[in-house]
Amino acid sequence: MASSPSSLYIVNRNYSSWSLRAWLAVRFVNYPCEVNCLYLDQDHDFGTPQAKEILKQAGPTGKVPTLHTYLDGEKIIIFESLAIMEFLAEDYPQLWPSGKADRALARAVSAEMASSFGSLRGNYPMNLRASYPFVKSYYEATPGIARDLARITSIFVTCRERVQSRDDLKKIDEGFLFGAFTAADAMYAPVCFRIKSMSLPISDPVANEYIETLCNYGIVQEWVKEAAKETQILPSDEVQFPSE
Ligand SMILES: N[C@@H](CCC(=O)N[C@@H](CS)C(=O)NCC(=O)O)C(=O)O
Incomplete structure (x- = not known):
């Protein structure tokens, strides 16, 4: 320690x-x-x-x-x-899931966030106080943005469906990528705010539910309140x- x-x-x-x-x-x-x-x-x-x-x-x-x-x-x-x-x-x-396979996947999606999604991140910087309607022409001007968003949606849906299919994860499920909050959710919190504040189009209800859960999580909201000052x-x- x-x-x-x-x-x-x-x-x-x-x-x-x-x-x-x-x-x-x-x-x-x-x-x-x-x-x-x-x-x-x-x-x-x-x-x-x-x-x-x-x-x-x-x-x-x-x-x-x-x-x-x-x-x-x-x-x-x-x-x-x-x-x-x-x-x-x-x-x-507790920062990572307790199962070895879950830990490996959590590290994989976290590393993917650290190394990827340059189009979405570059064109939509995190800005917690921003709130814009969806601007289609801006979104479509860089084709990589839609690709990044599709991959991020697929990560959210795959992880959440995996939790729902596993009795052990269902027991600890609080709506996060591996059931309980882990470092993987910390890695994806900023992109969830980018999606919300720029009204980016995600039609999958499973992904949208995860985004809401993460953005409204207690410690995430603690940060948002400090940021608002x-x-x-x-x-x-x-x-x-x-x-x-
Ligand atoms: N790979 C780094 C990225 C850190 C990073 O880019 N931080 C930004 C702030 S959000 C920064 O310090 N930028 C200053 C600069 O690039 O001059 C990490 O994982 O921590």
Whole structure:
């Protein structure tokens, strides 16, 4: 177990999808650590030298999240969200499903989120305070977006149907990808908010039910409420839709 104090470095809760993922893992297991939010704003937007200067504090990659902690007296900075989750899971195994096959699948879909869906993520940054009707021309301008959305829907439906087909998972089912909340749900929370705030078309009721469950989960809503207090605008993460 790590000796305190530990710090999770994040940036603006309204916009930072990676911050949300790692924070959910930390919060879910109640890992004892403080949260150090490095606020960016209009004059210190993502990609600018000003933001890079601020983000240097986070760690060697200049990206968040990072977990600063001490192990056997040595200070370590853990970067990369999945590495933070695996570090936590060594002491808090409930972060992953308890069955080996479920754990393997949960890690697979989590790694897929970390490495894929560039069209959807690039065109629809997370912005919790945003609420737009569906803009078809914008959506159709990049064919990769529909492909990403179809694959994400298929992950949600496959995982949820799997839970429903398994007596052991049904017993612990709270509506998440592997029944109870796990790191895999933390990985998919930002994309669920992107889908909702941009009214992206998902017709499958199983997928829609999962999205609602995840977005309304207690600790997810805790983050949303904190995010709502932020006033900074980051133009790089505000979508400019063409007029139709
Ligand atoms: N692969 C990293 C991605 C982290 C990441 O891209 N974080 C964004 C914030 S949401 C960031 O720090 N961007 C700053 C930059 O790219 O300059 C992870 O898994 O943690």
